Amino acid sequence: MLGPVLLAASRSAAIRRIVSGAPVTRPMVDRFVAGERLAESMAAVRGLTSHGLEVTLDHLGEDVTDRSEALRSRDAYLALTEALAGEGLGARAEMSVKLSAFGQALPGGHDVALAHVTPVVEAAAAAGTTVTLDMEDHTTVDSTLAILGELRTRFPQTGAVVQSYLFRTEDDCRALAGEGSRVRLVKGAYNEPASVAHQDKREVDRAFVRCLKILMSGDGYPMVGSHDPRMVAIAQDLGHRLGRKKDEYEFQMLYGIRPAEQERLVAEGHRMRVYVPYGTDWYGYFMRRLAERPANLAFFLRSLAGRG
Numbered sequence: 001m002l003g004p005v006l007l008a009a010s011r012s013a014a015i016r017r018i019v020s021g022a023p024v025t026r027p028m029v030d031r032f033v034a035g036e037r038l039a040e041s042m043a044a045v046r047g048l049t050s051h052g053l054e055v056t057l058d059h060l061g062e063d064v065t066d067r068s069e070a071l072r073s074r075d076a077y078l079a080l081t082e083a084l085a086g087e088g089l090g091a092r093a094e095m096s097v098k099l100s101a102f103g104q105a106l107p108g109g110h111d112v113a114l115a116h117v118t119p120v121v122e123a124a125a126a127a128g129t130t131v132t133l134d135m136e137d138h139t140t141v142d143s144t145l146a147i148l149g150e151l152r153t154r155f156p157q158t159g160a161v162v163q164s165y166l167f168r169t170e171d172d173c174r175a176l177a178g179e180g181s182r183v184r185l186v187k188g189a190y191n192e193p194a195s196v197a198h199q200d201k202r203e204v205d206r207a208f209v210r211c212l213k214i215l216m217s218g219d220g221y222p223m224v225g226s227h228d229p230r231m232v233a234i235a236q237d238l239g240h241r242l243g244r245k246k247d248e249y250e251f252q253m254l255y256g257i258r259p260a261e262q263e264r265l266v267a268e269g270h271r272m273r274v275y276v277p278y279g280t281d282w283y284g285y286f287m288r289r290l291a292e293r294p295a296n297l298a299f300f301l302r303s304l305a306g307r308g
């Protein structure tokens with residue numbers, strides 16, 4: 001019930017000031033965010049990859065309101081690409097970008113975002129890695145998929161994200177299940193209206209399974225982005241039944257969430273990629289993580305009240 005309230009708060013400047021300024025916030029943020037600086041994210045990358053995990057790096061930022069911020073996002077990702085190239089991990093370390101950080105919501109945003117993200121995708125390819133376009137709220141899906149289509153004409157390895165809570169997503173999965181297509185399937189993390197998205201968690205889960213079946217039966221490379229033990233087991237079962245080898249799909253989880261499960265999947269021979277966010281603009285990301293899990297929120301509120 002509190003989820004939608006928190007998701008609304010994730011876009012409130014006033015609540016951002018209160019939450020960001022509270023001393024108890026920091027330790028909670030540290031659980032989900034690898035650090036504020038690039039060097040800290042690289043330390044996390046080394047730690048994870050030394051345990052056989054793969055990574056996708058997210059320089060935190062979203063909903064930029066002017067072109068100079070969009071340029072700063074581009075430059076941060078170019079610096080990140082250079083740092084990743086120095087680690088020599090190739091496609092074991094890729095990047096995730098939010099197009100709203102590249103100016104998608106500005107006037108003429110589609111072209112602005114495409115112009116700013118293209119050099120990052122080019123640099124990633126030159127460094128032997130790739131980029132996945134995160135999916136944001138439903139108003140951005142058409143533009144994001146169109147930008148994906150344009151990028152994939154030159155860089156077919158560019159990844160997409162689809163959210164099972166949206167009614168449209170089974171159709172999107174069919175359209176994206178072709179050869180060479182890399183698609184991360186997630187449940188969805190934004191506050192969406194009943195006109196476009198399932199509101200009942202069980203419906204979201206059922207839709208996730210239907211989407212998973214489409215992607216796993218297709219010719220692309222499915223990336224299963226979920227911490228849900230049922231979804232992980234169903235993906236393993238489908239992979240087995242459909243004759244996919246363990247390296248013909250991968251699991252993805254967020255930094256700091258179910259790390260033992262991440263290592264267990266690697267030990268079983270699966271590809272497991274950890275989404276590693278870093279940077280100073282962690283507020284929206286952090287609030288979405290609280291909204292996903294009442295236990296996280298309860299712990300945070302107890303801490304705020306000085307009892308936790």
Ligand SMILES: Cc1cc2nc3c(=O)[nH]c(=O)nc-3n(C[C@H](O)[C@H](O)[C@H](O)COP(=O)(O)OP(=O)(O)OC[C@H]3O[C@@H](n4cnc5c(N)ncnc54)[C@H](O)[C@@H]3O)c2cc1C
Pocket residue numbers: 133134135136161163186187188189190225226227228229231252253254257258274275288289290292293296
């Ligand atoms: C790699 C990755 C990339 C993502 N990219 C996007 C994206 O581009 N766009 C988008 O809308 N969403 C994205 N998400 C978020 C996603 O949509 C869900 O909100 C999130 O993954 C929670 O759903 P779940 O499938 O883990 O299942 P849930 O049903 O929410 O959770 C299942 C179990 O996982 C554990 N768990 C889940 N969340 C948490 C948490 N915050 N803290 C602690 N434990 C938790 C708990 O054990 C819980 O019982 C991404 C998720 C992952 C893993």
